[in-house]
Amino acid sequence: MPESQDVPREEGLDHSVSLMREGYMYILNRRKSFQSNVFETRLLGQKAICMGGKNAAELFYDQEKFKRKGAAPKRVQETLFGKQGVQTLDDNQHLNRKEMFMSLMSEENTKKFIDIHRTDWKKAVEEWTGKDEIVFYEEAKKILCQTACKWAGVPLPDEELEKRTNELASLFETPALIGPEHWKGRHNRNILEAWMKELVEKVREGEWSPDPQTALYTMSWHKDVEGERLDPHTAAVEILNILRPITAIAIYMCFTVLALEQFPEEKGKLASEPTGQYLQWFVQEIRRFYPFFPFVTARVKKDFTWSNYDFEKDTLTLLDVYGTNHDPELWDNPELFHPERFKVEENSQKYQLIPQGGGSYVEGHRCPGEGITIEAMKVCADFLLNKITYQMPEQDLSYSLVSMPSKPKSGCKFTQIHWKQ
Numbered sequence: 139m140p141e142s143q144d145v146p147r148e149e150g151l152d153h154s155v156s157l158m159r160e161g162y163m164y165i166l167n168r169r170k171s172f173q174s175n176v177f178e179t180r181l182l183g184q185k186a187i188c189m190g191g192k193n194a195a196e197l198f199y200d201q202e203k204f205k206r207k208g209a210a211p212k213r214v215q216e217t218l219f220g221k222q223g224v225q226t227l228d229d230n231q232h233l234n235r236k237e238m239f240m241s242l243m244s245e246e247n248t249k250k251f252i253d254i255h256r257t258d259w260k261k262a263v264e265e266w267t268g269k270d271e272i273v274f275y276e277e278a279k280k281i282l283c284q285t286a287c288k289w290a291g292v293p294l295p296d297e298e299l300e301k302r303t304n305e306l307a308s309l310f311e312t313p314a315l316i317g318p319e320h321w322k323g324r325h326n327r328n329i330l331e332a333w334m335k336e337l338v339e340k341v342r343e344g345e346w347s348p349d350p351q352t353a354l355y356t357m358s359w360h361k362d363v364e365g366e367r368l369d370p371h372t373a374a375v376e377i378l379n380i381l382r383p384i385t386a387i388a389i390y391m392c393f394t395v396l397a398l399e400q401f402p403e404e405k406g407k408l409a410s411e412p413t414g415q416y417l418q419w420f421v422q423e424i425r426r427f428y429p430f431f432p433f434v435t436a437r438v439k440k441d442f443t444w445s446n447y448d449f450e451k452d453t454l455t456l457l458d459v460y461g462t463n464h465d466p467e468l469w470d471n472p473e474l475f476h477p478e479r480f481k482v483e484e485n486s487q488k489y490q491l492i493p494q495g496g497g498s499y500v501e502g503h504r505c506p507g508e509g510i511t512i513e514a515m516k517v518c519a520d521f522l523l524n525k526i527t528y529q530m531p532e533q534d535l536s537y538s539l540v541s542m543p544s545k546p547k548s549g550c551k552f553t554q555i556h557w558k559q
């Protein structure tokens with residue numbers, strides 16, 4: 139599909155309803171029917187540009203051309219992101235904040251994360267073996283919430299685990315819902331921010347001393363571009379920017395279960411390749427193949443022309459994340475689950491495989507948690523394949539391409555869980 143000479147325009151007053159109705163496929167459907175990787179439409183009562191593909195991703199991550207200020211819809215800020223977080227910053231302020239996140243992702247800290255996570259998995263499996271049935275999604279969220287809090291230096295008594303897991307999960311489960319279900323997410327954000335704010339104040343007053351490598355310590359003492367400490371609310375938002383997405387890896391873990399169920403031949407391939415290379419490809423393919431983020435948003439920073447199209451300052455712009463990962467121009471048989479496609483290194487390129495954003499980690503808005511997401515998924519695959527046996531009773535494992543975020547409908551029920559001998 140060309141970045142068209144005449145960028146097509148979707149006629150009509152507003153297409154927000156179509157976006158909700160078509161979900162992950164909204165942009166790709168139109169890119170295909172317009173035969174163009176860029177088109178203009180109207181969303182949320184304003185003009186919007188939608189684009190997808192490798193060249194569009196490269197353009198979208200050009201910090202000179204796009205900004206994030208004012209780009210996230212209110213319902214997303216009030217649940218998923220929070221206000222004043224790194225997602226909403228530009229230029230030096232963003233760089234300063236992003237360096238703070240990246241300082242947590244060192245090799246040593248990643249190793250610490252993996253060790254904690256393995257321990258939490260073992261503890262959880264001990265409990266599962268005494269139960270008739272578990273819903274894997276619910277259990278994975280608890281394991282991840284526990285790991286996230288330990289790794290971030292946030293104290294979490296066992297009796298609060300379920301409550302905090304549910305609160306954190308509602309931040310990513312409710313942004314696209316309507317009515318009371320959505321308001322639950324907003325309410326829980328207020329509760330969680332108050333919890334984190336109190337902890338930051340305790341750290342600053344010397345009442346709680348987390349390890350200096352942790353998010354709680356780092357965000358409590360971080361200084362912004364003016365050399366000032368973050369206000370406690372902003373520090374709280376950023377600590378939640380660690381705890382929430384780690385808990386959300388449960389969705390990818392469910393898709394890991396599903397991939398092993400839908401494509402059982404993968405088990406043999408994973409078993410016969412001891413170096414871990416195939417596991418890396420398998421995890422990459424899960425992140426490419428299954429839906430998570432449908433798109434990401436920005437606004438045009440200043441007027442510019444690209445492929446004969448005039449991008450006007452402040453126009454809302456959506457980059458098609460799901461559609462780029464399923465783009466027939468970039469992927470052979472994109473609807474085929476085929477981990478071997480990652481043998482070709484270019485396929486992991488920074489503007490092609492973009493389930494967690496594209497471009498640079500430090501200068502751009504690409505997800506800083508990509509590395510630990512991949513590691514957590516590998517730990518999960520190792521437990522499912524090598525450490526435990528389980529049965530999956532009859533259940534609805536289908537997933538929707540409309541509800542966001544999507545996951546297998548049953549949540550993946552397991553019975554007869556045992557340690558592998």
Ligand code: HEM
Pocket residue numbers: 224225226236239379380381383384386387388390430431434435493494495496502503504505506507508510511
């Ligand atoms: C569950 C799997 C995850 C998915 C699907 C995911 C996806 C994404 C996406 C699509 C973006 C936006 C990129 C953009 O705006 O251009 C993002 C940004 C971000 N993610 Fe993740 N993420 C995941 C896990 C994580 C983890 C584990 C962490 C932290 C430990 C994390 C922290 C962040 C932060 C702080 C940002 C904002 C970065 C910035 O604006 O500079 N994410 N993620």
